[in-house]
Amino acid sequence: GAVVSQHPSWVICKSGTSVKIECRSLDFQATTMFWYRQFPKQSLMLMATSNEGSKATYEQGVEKDKFLINHASLTLSTLTVTSAHPEDSSFYICSARVRTSGSYEQYFGPGTRLTVT
Amino acid sequence: QKEVEQNSGPLSVPEGAIASLNCTYSDRGSQSFFWYRQYSGKSPELIMFIYSNGDKEDGRFTAQLNKASQYVSLLIRDSQPSDSATYLCAVINTGGFKTIFGAGTRLFVKA
Numbered sequence: 001g002a003v004v005s006q007h008p009s010w011v012i013c014k015s016g017t018s019v020k021i022e023c024r025s026l027d028f029q030a031t032t033m034f035w036y037r038q039f040p041k042q043s044l045m046l047m048a049t050s051n052e053g054s055k056a057t058y059e060q061g062v063e064k065d066k067f068l069i070n071h072a073s074l075t076l077s078t079l080t081v082t083s084a085h086p087e088d089s090s091f092y093i094c095s096a097r098v099r100t101s102g103s104y105e106q107y108f109g110p111g112t113r114l115t116v117t
Numbered sequence: 118q119k120e121v122e123q124n125s126g127p128l129s130v131p132e133g134a135i136a137s138l139n140c141t142y143s144d145r146g147s148q149s150f151f152w153y154r155q156y157s158g159k160s161p162e163l164i165m166f167i168y169s170n171g172d173k174e175d176g177r178f179t180a181q182l183n184k185a186s187q188y189v190s191l192l193i194r195d196s197q198p199s200d201s202a203t204y205l206c207a208v209i210n211t212g213g214f215k216t217i218f219g220a221g222t223r224l225f226v227k228a
Contacts, residue, residue, distance in 0.1 A: 044205070044218050091158075095216075103166075103168050105163065106209075108162070109160060
């Protein structure tokens with residue numbers, strides 16, 4: 001299957017600072033990238049969907065000014081958590097979708113564990 | 118009604134048995150169906166995808182799709198303790214804009 005990388009794999013930051021997470025599709029060009037958040041023992045929660053060169057579409061309840069998404073190319077998307085607070089501590093996972101013959105396949109990055117102190 | 122429904126489990130099976138995981142979806146126009154495995158603390162891993170009615174086999178895994186019944190399942194033969202994980206069913210909706218995930222079924226394979 002296709003490979004999606006994420007960096008960093010974990011980060012600890014102080015309250016009020018910003019953190020940037022990178023997501024790359026290594027061996028394919030992704031038509032769409034997705035950002036998810038997952039709290040312990042809970043389901044994946046879709047935060048936003050982004051297409052290269054256009055603004056991200058945020059899910060209801062997700063603050064677009066707090067979670068900045070930039071989809072600079074077909075292989076790179078970034079999520080910046082601005083003015084992070086302890087309640088933003090979570091597991092952030094990106095996912096990239098590729099068009100295949102007749103349909104799509106979607107692959108996940110390994111995730112970034114964010115801890116805000 | 119949730120868009121993608123799965124029994125949360127836990128589903129417990131003995132080692133060597135067949136584990137059967139089920140999923141129903143509400144969008145009749147959905148075309149693409151996926152099964153992911155997620156170990157605790159890790160991100161989901163794609164294990165199977167299926168687009169056409171019928172069965173699709175890959176090693177110990179068989180995905181089954183019945184679009185008329187809006188039902189997709191995953192069978193794991195010869196279950197191993199290492200198969201213990203949460204299995205997520207996912208469906209790409211009509212138009213292909215969104216991937217909708219079920220809440221997942223926790224599987225325990227007892228040695």
